[in-house]
Amino acid sequence: MNDMKKRLLIAIIPVAVLLAGPWVIPTLTPWAAVNVRHEEINIKTGQARYSHKLWYVKVSESVEDTLFSRVLGGEAVDVADIEPWHMVNTFSPGRRYSPNYAFHGALAQARTLEVIFKLREPDAQRKRRIVREILTLWQTKGDYFEAGRYIATLSEETAKETER
Numbered sequence: 001m002n003d004m005k006k007r008l009l010i011a012i013i014p015v016a017v018l019l020a021g022p023w024v025i026p027t028l029t030p031w032a033a034v035n036v037r038h039e040e041i042n043i044k045t046g047q048a049r050y051s052h053k054l055w056y057v058k059v060s061e062s063v064e065d066t067l068f069s070r071v072l073g074g075e076a077v078d079v080a081d082i083e084p085w086h087m088v089n090t091f092s093p094g095r096r097y098s099p100n101y102a103f104h105g106a107l108a109q110a111r112t113l114e115v116i117f118k119l120r121e122p123d124a125q126r127k128r129r130i131v132r133e134i135l136t137l138w139q140t141k142g143d144y145f146e147a148g149r150y151i152a153t154l155s156e157e158t159a160k161e162t163e164r
Contacts, residue, residue, distance in 0.1 A: 039089040041106040043138040044076045045069050046131065048107060049085060066110040067117070071124075071131045080139035102143040109134065109144060109151055116151070119158050130154070 034056070040049040046068020051061040088107050089098040098104070113134070117127060137147040 035093055037091045038087060039091075039107060040085050041066075041088050041103050041138075042069075042084045043082065043086055043103065043106070043135060044078050044084040045074075046072060046110070046135060048088075048110075066107065067114045068110055068131050068135065071127045077132050077135040077139070079136050082139050082142065103138065105144045105148060106138065109147060112151055112155065116154050116158050120154075120161065 034054070036053050038049075038051045038053070040051075041047075042049070046066050047063050048066050049061065049063045052059050086103040086106075087101045088103050088105075089101070091098055113130070122130070133150065134147045137150060138144060141147070
């Protein structure tokens with residue numbers, strides 16, 4: 001191999017690793033921060049945070065309102081000494097599922113509650129009470145399970161109301 005071909009090969013290999021690594025490495029080590037997307041929930045405000053890491057460097061991040069934060073209108077519910085931001089989902093190329101986290105269903109609960117509110121059309125005060133109760137359950141229980149039972153009860157009540 002001549003000297004020029006060696007230099008070209010030495011230059012191409014690192015570039016190939018940098019470009020292909022974020023799609024190949026996650027198949028070997030799932031959810032590695034080589035190429036990963038995170039979804040988080042703020043259990044005091046109800047906001048969602050979405051971020052993307054590439055080669056362990058955060059390349060994007062956005063905080064968005066959910067039904068919870070829209071209903072609260074910027075108010076925070078702070079009833080427990082607990083960190084506000086919690087992981088909900090982690091996604092990586094080649095993985096169609098996320099590890100289970102303590103608040104794994106929190107964003108889905110926001111979407112479910114949105115459907116319930118569309119069907120029941122509660123007044124603003126009732127919406128605030130429901131949202132405050134869910135955020136209180138998240139904070140005091142440290143996961144989304146009890147809030148899930150509460151939302152299931154609301155859903156059952158809604159189904160009974162719509163049958164009438």
